[in-house]
Amino acid sequence: MRIVVCIKQILDPETIKVSRSLQAIDERTARRIMNPPDRWALDTALRFKDEDPSLEVIAMSAGRSEAEDILREALALGCDRAILLSDPYIVNARAAGLAMVLAAAIKRLRNVQLVMTGYKALDTGSGTLGPRLAIELGGWPLLMNADQVRLESGGYVSGLQNADEKFYASTYPLPCVVTVLETPKHPRYPHGAEIMNAYRLRSVEVWSTAALGLDPATLPAPTTSRQMRLPPPREFGVIIEGSPQEAARNLIATLKARRII
Amino acid sequence: MDLSFLEQLLGPTVEEEEGYRNIWVVAIAWEPHLRECDLQVLGKARDLASSLGAYVNALLIGEGASEELARELIAYGADRVCWGAGYPTGPSLMEFVQQRKPEILLFADAAGGRKMAPRLAQRMKTALVTHAVDVSINPEERALVAAVPIYNGIAYRVVECKVNPQIATIQPGVFPVPERDPWRSGEVEEVELEWKPQPPLMPVEPPHYYIPLEKADIVITGGRGMRDAGWHLLEELAAAFARKYPQKAVAVAGTRGAVDEGWIDRKHMVDITGHRVAPTLYIACGVRGTFQHFAGCEKARCIVAINHNPDAPIFKHADFGIVGKVEEVIPALIEALDS
Ligand SMILES: Cc1cc2nc3c(=O)[nH]c(=O)nc-3n(C[C@H](O)[C@H](O)[C@H](O)COP(=O)(O)OP(=O)(O)OC[C@H]3O[C@@H](n4cnc5c(N)ncnc54)[C@H](O)[C@@H]3O)c2cc1C
Ligand SMILES: Nc1ncnc2c1ncn2[C@@H]1O[C@H](COP(=O)(O)O)[C@@H](O)[C@H]1O
Secondary structure, eight states, X not given: OEEXXXXXXXXXXXXXXXXXXXXXXXXXXXXXXXXXXXXXXXXXXXXXXXXXXXXXXXEEEESOGGGHHHHHHHHHHTOSEEEEEOSHHHHHOOHXXXXXXXXXXXXXXXXXXXXXXXXXXXXXXXXXXXXXXXXHTTSOOEEEEEEEEEEETTTXXXXXXXXXXXXXXXXXXXXXXXXXXXXSSOOOOOOHHHXXXXXXXXXXXXXXXXXXXXXXXXXXXOOEEEEEEOOOOXXXXXXXXXXXXHHHHHHHHHXXXXXXX | OOOHHHHHHHOSOOTTSTTOOSEEEEEEOSSSSOOHHHHHHHHHHHHHXXXXXXXXXXXXXXXXXXXXXXXXXXXXXXXXXXXXXXXXXXXXXXXXXXXXXXSEEEEESSTTHHHHHHHHHHHTTOOEEEEESEEEEETTTTEEEEEEEEGGGTEEEEEEOOSSSEEEEEOTTSSOOOXXXXXXXXXXXXXXXXBOOOOOOEEEOOOTTOOOGGGOSEEEEEOGGGTTTOTHHHHHHHHHHHHHOTTSOEEEEEOHHHHHHTSSOGGGBBSTTSBOOOOSEEEEESOOOOHHHHHHHTTOSEEEEEESOTTOTHHHHOSEEEESOHHHHHHHHHHHHHO
């Protein structure tokens, strides 16, 4: 049985700079990293593989050629294969088109029983790729925003779904799409030597839309992105003067007067 | 009779323009009551409708749906409500949408809509705008224009929908619940969709580490500046708030720096990649205030900063600041609370 984990390369939110005067995000100094939530999805799949080495875990990413780096990292972590879907259509595609391309690649792999994604991409993401894939794959069940995901005997996957801050125990039959929540448990990171090996000894397969038998002309058109806007800076900012005791008393009194406490 | 005067008065009719018309809101009643988030969406739909000259319709579904709740939606601003008690299958929901041809279709970004909206959008091969925090209409294009947070809220991207139906999910809590007007009139129609058999819902205890920081009324966050004071002071301050205001939920959190120092677990981290909190009161102690951190707490109603460096960026974000050492100011705060 095969498990596909969809991973995305994003700009590290920690390294991008915000320019208020330009009302823009300055990406020049930004690093490209694996979308953090996707690490938990990979980790979950690799845990299944630890328990059952016959499982084949395949990392897949759609995007620019630079995304090869995160796929190498996935190989270093222990994935069996890594596939990069890349061509001019894919680089500009929006969710509806991406889901079609990813689903076509997953179908081409055959015997994929489980597709895992992060619960959302931290850049422009919205957590919709998983549900979209579920439809594109032919209406697979969807275990969404799940924690403690387990493969159950008899061809089921179970987990706790978080919905509106509550958790529900759910079990779905395979094949299934699972979107994985981040949890405090640290996901695995590769060792340096494994990363070097992934570059020296392993290869990332690159597939294009055409190779998947899709015609970009028939794929969905994107929404147009108009502009960026930065949140307004917060208004006031009063420094409360005085000795620590005076300032503390003043602060508490002010908070009470403003009905904040 | 010359009707052109009347037409001018009413503006161009929206009927038959490509067949897509009116704004629809999908409301879900798991239980026999309406959800606040759906009413917020309905209220916003009402605002948008006037700039489009459109009606506001609602589809009310869920096991708790009833004619009575459908009438409630009318009181809150819907012109027509289609309702059915159950949860529709994807194909039947799509068929409904294809028949009724909404120009704009809105969901609350909450349980139900989160799963339903992207799957519907994919079936129809259309775009979907998710967790919009601001929406308006571009009247020339009759297009929904929405602001959506990117990079976890560092900035917003403004997108304009191109294809009908224009589907969006709206972030709960950004728009007010509209006034209820029991005298409003409108039509109620029971619809028969194909309902899907629901597996029983099994609510479970949240995992042990799951602390809904998001739910706290008061969040006290420490940064690297807590080194000399000691982390325990934050716990004591939290305890003082809890003593004084037992009805409020108080939580202690840390910045990435504090987590890296090992003072607090990552699960309590407020940061762009950690928790994003929206308490009434947020007290940042010994926190420098990077924008990554600010992205995690900007929704707080009131931000208080305590830092000994008057130039610390946190003061730019704070509503109230105290320039001083945490080891002196926090005990003074505890005293002020206890007195
Ligand atoms: C606070 C809250 C309250 C809620 N209350 C309700 C409620 O009262 N009623 C309600 O219906 N929903 C409720 N929900 C929603 C519920 O959790 C689902 O999200 C919702 O029912 C949508 O289902 P779905 O989209 O997951 O269905 P899908 O994911 O499309 O369903 C998957 C399909 O797989 C099938 N399936 C699942 N497990 C198995 C199995 N082991 N073997 C064979 N087939 C299987 C199911 O029958 C189903 O047809 C609530 C959610 C929240 C957050
Ligand atoms: N271009 C992509 N390639 C592979 N996986 C992706 C891509 N975009 C999104 N994903 C996956 O889908 C999840 C949700 O993304 P999103 O819907 O964009 O928030 C991410 O956490 C990834 O696991």
